[in-house]
Amino acid sequence: NSKVIQTPRYLVKGQGQKAKMRCIPEKGHPVVFWYQQNKNNEFKFLINFQNQEVLQQIDMTEKRFSAECPSNSPCSLEIQSSEAGDSALYLCASSRGTFYAEQFFGPGTRLTVL
């Protein structure tokens, strides 16, 4: 069973508000991924880290999101100014490597933007 911890499980924000969620990866996993899953169950990759460094991110993440994975602290994903279209399940996953290793997912943070 996965030991990736995500908090909070549910988050409700108004449009324009900041929304911040956290993730503690499995012990010993240097790579962390963030995904956005919409109501149609489609995944959108947002960003990934290896240790504290960003490996890849999409344009949207670069512009409106901020994410970090400081050493000895939870990773975080923050939406600077929430929009209705950001309502989704945000999934954090960790793995031992980037391309060939399986990802272990947390239960997700469900964000609702009113």
Add this chain to the structure above:
Amino acid sequence: GDSVTQMQGQVTLSEDDFLFINCTYSTTWYPTLFWYVQYPGEGPQLLLKVTTANNKGISRGFEATYDKGTTSFHLQKASVQESDSAVYYCAHTNKVVFGTGTRLQVLP
């Protein structure tokens, strides 16, 4: 570009039916291929993975063969149970690519 295609959005079966979920991939690399399963209220979890072409992955009665010739990684199970009801995702992680998922509903 890199992609994974699952054509079936929803599959409805009865218990003990044969399951086949289609998955094809596109990449310029030699990917590792995965099937993940997501139950309601949970994050996805690995079902099986295959790293080498022409090999088969088997787990919990599910199997998938990495077919480099047809660039496919179809998921099969001989006899489904109601507890298999979930969303199944095909993936390769050369560039963190997931398919759109296939929702399996198994009727008692």
